[in-house]
Amino acid sequence: MQSRYSIAPCIEHYGCVVDLLVRAGQLVEAYELVKNMPVDPDKVIWGALLGACRSHQNLELAEVAAQTLVELDPGHDGNYVLLSNVYASMGKWGNVDKVRAQMRARQVHKAPGCSTVELGGVVHEFTAADRSHPRSNEIYGAWDELVKQLKMIGYEPDQGALLKNLDEEDREEALYQHSEKLALSFALISSESRSPIRIVKNLRICNDCHRVMELVSELQKREITVRDRIRFHHFSAGSCSCGGYW
Template sequence: MHAEGFIPDRPSVSSTLPVVGDIEGIAFGGQIHGYVIKVGLESDSCVVSALIDMYGKCRHAEEMVRVFDEVGWMEVGSCNALVAGLSRNGLVNNALQAFREFRGQGIDLNVVSWTSIVACCAQNGKDMEALELFREMQLVGVEPNLVTIPCLLPACANIATLMHGKSAHCFSLRKGFSEDVYVASALVDMYAKCGRIRDARTIFDAMPSRNVVSWNAMMGGYAMHGKAKDVMELFNLMQTSPQKPDFITFTCVLSACSQAGLSGEGERYFYKMHQEHGIVARMEHYACMVSLLGRAGKLEEAYDLIRGMPSEADACIWGALLSSCRVHGNVRLGEIAAEKLFELEPGNAGNYVLLSNIYAAKGMWDGVDKVRDLMKSMRVRKNPGCSWIEIKNKVHMMLAGDKSHPQMNQIADRLEKLSVEMKRLGYLPSTDFVLQDVEEQDKEQILCGHSEKLAIALGLINTSHGTPLRVIKNLRICGDCHVAIKFISSFERREIFVRDTNRFHHFKDGVCSCGDYW
C-alpha cells in the first residue's frame, strides 16, 4: 500500500494486525504500532483490540498489558482481547483476575468474553472452573453459542465427567450446533476420553463433514483405548477421503502400534510418513518409536534410534525409554535414561519413581535407597495419587491414603473383603511399588489406600451388580493395583475402565486390554 502511495487507515490496520500476530512477526507488528501512534489511531477501539491481540500472539505479554492500561477506558472488545492474550501466554490466574475485575467494573460482558474465559480455564488445567463458569454465564443470562461448546468440552473430557459432557451434547442438539465440525469433533474426543468409545464412533459416523481434527480425535480415541486395528482401519478409510493426514495423525497411528506391540507395522508407518506423506518426524514421533521398539523388547534398537536422531532427544523420548526399561527390567539403559531425565526435568517425580521400580523389581534395594535419597536432596515429592469416579451424576474424588470420604468405613470393609477373596485366588501384594521407607506390613496398608482401589471400592458399594465402573487417575496406574483390579473384575463380574495419564485399561474377566504392558 505504501509503495503504491495509499495511506493505510483504521480498517487496513485492524485487519493487518491479526495476520502479524499469526505469523509472530513482532518487528512488523511494532512498526505498525508506531504508525498507529503517528497517525493518532491509538484510541480507536478496533485498533486497540487488534494491537492487544497482536502482542498476545507474539508472546509479548508485558507490552500487551501496557497497551490495554494506557488507553484509559475499558471497552468489551479490548477486555476480550486481553483475556484471550493472557490465556494464550499461560497467565491463567491473571486472566481470571482480569475477568473478575471487568465484572466488578460493570463491563457488559458478552458471549465472547464468557467463551474466552471458559476456554482459558479448559486449556490451562482448570477444568472445574471451566464448568463452573459455563454454569455461571447461563445464570447471568448469556447464552452459550456454537463456539462456547467446543471450548467447554475438553474440560469435560479431561476430568471425564460424562454427565457434563452429555449435557453439553444435549444442549448442542437442542440448539442445532451438533453438526458443526468443531462441536462434533470435540464430542468425539469427549466421549472417547469418558470411556465411551462406541458413542464416539457413532458421533463420528454421523458427521456431515469432517476435517483432519475429526479424524485425529477418533483415531486418538481408539489409540487411547488400545484399539490398534481400528486406528489402522480408520487410517485406511481416511486415505479414501479428501482429508490428508498430518503429523498428529501419525502420532495416533504410531502410539496405537506401540500400545498393541505391533513394532513392524509401526516401523512401516514411520517410514511411510516421510516417504509418502512428506511429513518430517518430530520429537513426538521419535518418542512413539522409542516406546514402540522399547515395549517390543528391542531396547538397544530404541537407544540406537535416539543416538541417531538429527537433534538432541527431549524428555518425552528419554521418558519413553525409561518406561520401556521398567517393563523389561533393563537396569543399564534405565539408568542412562534416568540420568538424562534428572538433568532435563529434575522436578518430575515420575522419573524417580520409575527408576526406583526398576531397581525394586530386581531386588536392588541399595538402588531404591539411592533414588529415595536423591529425591530427598532434590526436594522432589511424589505427587499424591488421585482418582475420580462418577456415580449417579456425582463426581467422587479420592486421594491416596485419604480417609475423609463419608462412606470410608464401608470402603475399608469392602477393601478388606476384596483382599481376602483375592488372596484366596492367589493374589500377592506387590509391595515393591511402595516407595516410602516403612515396614513391610505397613506397605500393604499403603497399597490398600491407593486412590484407584478406593474409587473402585466406592463404585462397587454404590452401583448395582454388573454396572461397569469408570475410574480416572491423575498418575500412571500402580502395578499392584493393576494386578488387583484384574482379580476384582473377574470375581465381581464387572467391567472396570481405568484411564490413567497414558491410556485406558479395560479390565474384564480377569484380563486387561493393555496386555500387562504399559
C-alpha cells in the same frame, strides 16, 4: 518412508519406532536407535525407554534414561518416581533412598496420589489411606473381603510397587490403601451389580493396582476404566486394553 514416499522421518516417527521396540522387549535396539537419531530425542522418547526399563527390569538402561530425563526436565517428579519404581522392583531400597534424597535436594515434590469416581452425579475423591469418607468403614471392610477373594484366584501383592523398605505386613497394608483401590471398593458397594466403573487418577497407576483391576473385572464381571496420568486403561474379563504395558 524416504526412498518410496520421499518423506523425511521426524521425531514423532522415531518415537513410534522406539515405543514399538521397547514394547517388544528390544530395549538394546531401541537405545541404539535413540543414540543414532538424526534429531535430539525428546522427553517422550526417553520416557518410553524408562517406562520399558521398569517393565523389563533393565536397571543399567533405566539409570541412563532417568539421568537424561532429569537433565531435560529436572522438576518433573515422575522421572524420579519411575526410577524409584525400578529400584524398588529389584529390592534395591538403598538406591530408592538416594533417589528420594535427590528429590529433596532439588526441591522436587511428588504430587500426592488421588483418585475420583462419580456416582449419581456426585464426585467422590480418595487419597492414599483416606479415612475421611463417611462410608470409610464400609469401604475398608469391602476391600478386606475382596482381598480374600482375590487371593483365592492367585493374587499376590506386588511389593515392588512400594517406594519404602517396610516389613512384609506393613508393605501389604500400604499397598491396600492406594487411592484407586479405595475408589474401586467404594464403587463396588455403591453401584448396581455388573455396571461399569470409571475411575480417574492423577498419577500413573502402579503394577499392583493394575493387577487388582484386571482380577476384579473378571471376578465381579465388571468393566472398569481407569484414566491415569498417561492413558486410559479399559479392564474387562481379566485383561486390560494396554496389554499389560503402559
